Amino acid sequence: MKSLKIIIALAVVATSLSSCNDKRKPQVQFMPDMYESVPYNVNGAEGINGKMVNKLPVAGTVSRNGVVAYDIPDTNDGYEKAKAELKNPLPTTEVNLEKGKVLYDIYCASCHGTKGDGNGVLSQRDKFNGIPNYADRELTPGNIYHVIMYGKGVMGSHASQLQYNERWQVVQYVEKLRSELK
Template structure:
């Protein structure tokens, strides 16, 4: 008899728990706008902001996470300053030659060639002319000049500041200087 009562109580408890569950109705939400945000079309009119436009520009003076501003200007004087004074923050243990080669092959090798001799595929196909070799006499390539050129571009070369972060740029600089040393042997 006692087992029958235990079974009866167990059935009632299980059935009451199952019967109270209602999957068609969500649970009560505190602050529902945090879960289901109101979508706004970009540049559409909106009462959410004071200027009446949904898309907002970043606040003046803000810097994106992970971004380090480059203080040297994009001028001939800035290039000469970088050439003379800018040094790599990477020490010899942080230089990753295989990674620098990989980045160089992706971004630079198409014009400058895999060995830095100025004979990349675009030069061989005569799509771009006048790419000098890293070993040309009169080209005083330094860490600073290479970094400045990667950051801002020079002559027909565009900037790679958006494609390469700061650490990757310095890896490419180290690889370019290695190629220059190999060509001068």
């Protein structure tokens, strides 16, 4: 029993002496990969472990393809510049108009109405008042696109919901609605 007490006392002394070593020297790490991660160059030619990482996106996810830079600022001058200079790069086709209608019905019709008259469901329920009629405004493809990108007044931006071509398809459909209102 006496020897057991001596062994325990020696173990306590040895542990306390080993824990009081020089803190300026690097210590032993239990799991070093938890503290220092291995850097991978995901854009490298070899990829990770010799396998390429640039693969097609998973089905059902949003692709980052088709992202086009838009460098006109969100200012009144930017709005006027877009109104004067931006032109729709897509040809006016039945396919583009049909896709524009589908997207308009999803993102725009609840406020602007299915006819573009500003009498959407949210306007009828007095959630938003004063939504303008497309026929009452001077609209160009450029300022419609600019408003989709940045929003205007109470309307927020829809840039994150619509890709580049989809925005222009909505612009084509809005122009069609506007011509039908006149």
